Amino acid sequence: MTQTTVVSTRFAGRIALVSGGAKGIGRAIAMQLAGEGADVAIVVRSDRTAAESTAAEMRALGRQALVCLCDLTDSAAVAALVAEVENGLGPIDVLVNNAGFGAPGALLTLSEESWDQVIIGNLKSCFLLSVAVARRMQSRKLGAIVNIAGASAHRSYPGAGAYGPAKAAVVSLTVQMSLEWASHGIRVNGVSPGPIREAGSGWEAREVALAEEVSRLPLKRAGQPTEVAKAVAYLCSDDASYTTGQMLIVDGGGVNTWYLAG
Numbered sequence: 001m002t003q004t005t006v007v008s009t010r011f012a013g014r015i016a017l018v019s020g021g022a023k024g025i026g027r028a029i030a031m032q033l034a035g036e037g038a039d040v041a042i043v044v045r046s047d048r049t050a051a052e053s054t055a056a057e058m059r060a061l062g063r064q065a066l067v068c069l070c071d072l073t074d075s076a077a078v079a080a081l082v083a084e085v086e087n088g089l090g091p092i093d094v095l096v097n098n099a100g101f102g103a104p105g106a107l108l109t110l111s112e113e114s115w116d117q118v119i120i121g122n123l124k125s126c127f128l129l130s131v132a133v134a135r136r137m138q139s140r141k142l143g144a145i146v147n148i149a150g151a152s153a154h155r156s157y158p159g160a161g162a163y164g165p166a167k168a169a170v171v172s173l174t175v176q177m178s179l180e181w182a183s184h185g186i187r188v189n190g191v192s193p194g195p196i197r198e199a200g201s202g203w204e205a206r207e208v209a210l211a212e213e214v215s216r217l218p219l220k221r222a223g224q225p226t227e228v229a230k231a232v233a234y235l236c237s238d239d240a241s242y243t244t245g246q247m248l249i250v251d252g253g254g255v256n257t258w259y260l261a262g
Ligand SMILES: NC(=O)c1ccc[n+]([C@@H]2O[C@H](COP(=O)([O-])OP(=O)(O)OC[C@H]3O[C@@H](n4cnc5c(N)ncnc54)[C@H](OP(=O)(O)O)[C@@H]3O)[C@@H](O)[C@H]2O)c1
Pocket: 019, 020, 021, 022, 023, 024, 025, 026, 043, 044, 045, 046, 047, 048, 070, 071, 072, 073, 098, 099, 100, 101, 102, 121, 125, 148, 149, 150, 151, 192, 193, 194, 195, 196, 197
């Protein structure tokens, strides 16, 4: 029997901006959106080499791709970034706030500087970019925004002092934006990944403690960046046209368990 491959064009003619889209989860999201027809701008702080490599892969798919360098914690730089993307590709239809990072540090020993870095790098960056883009989206009465939080937003992780609070605040910000911007035709949702690692990359040997925890997840494996990307693409697409203010937790079922804490 002949097998038919269905190629999705959900984002044909649309412009997407993916922060941190050069590597890891962000790269998978950028590639997923480009694969479904979007022209994509990816933003990194400094790693232009990784960003250009991802952009080249998107161009090979026949898409337009733009690489932008910007520190998303700087409001003036963010305003210039949005203008650069709109001048280069056109009005932004889809924004994915993926840039962020964790840093270990129990609360009793966490420095004030580390606290500020994690809160600002995960939360303020999401706020600044979302507002700058939503101001443009509201005049067109359309737009979809997806914020990447993390399973740590929904269950606390010992020793991850500022990260859980920062990501929990991203969840709250997602709901806040969804309520304030619904009347402007802008949907805002979020995805919370659990442990995400490239299969076959040998990460288990480098991160032994995490590998042990992962073995106790209901699905007993780490997730793939593409598994997060597909959830993000759904929420960005018209398939989710009646969904706003929601979090999709992509974590192998870990958030529902009590037996993970060591
Ligand atoms: N990987 C996981 O297991 C996991 C689990 C739960 C949640 N998450 C969340 O998922 C997202 C992606 O994680 P990942 O592990 O794929 O990240 P990653 O590989 O470390 O990549 C992070 C990207 O974000 C960019 N970035 C960070 N801060 C930035 C800033 N201030 N301005 C501009 N760009 C900035 C980085 O650019 P440069 O390289 O140029 O600095 C890089 O391209 C993050 O929000 C993370 O918290 C990840």
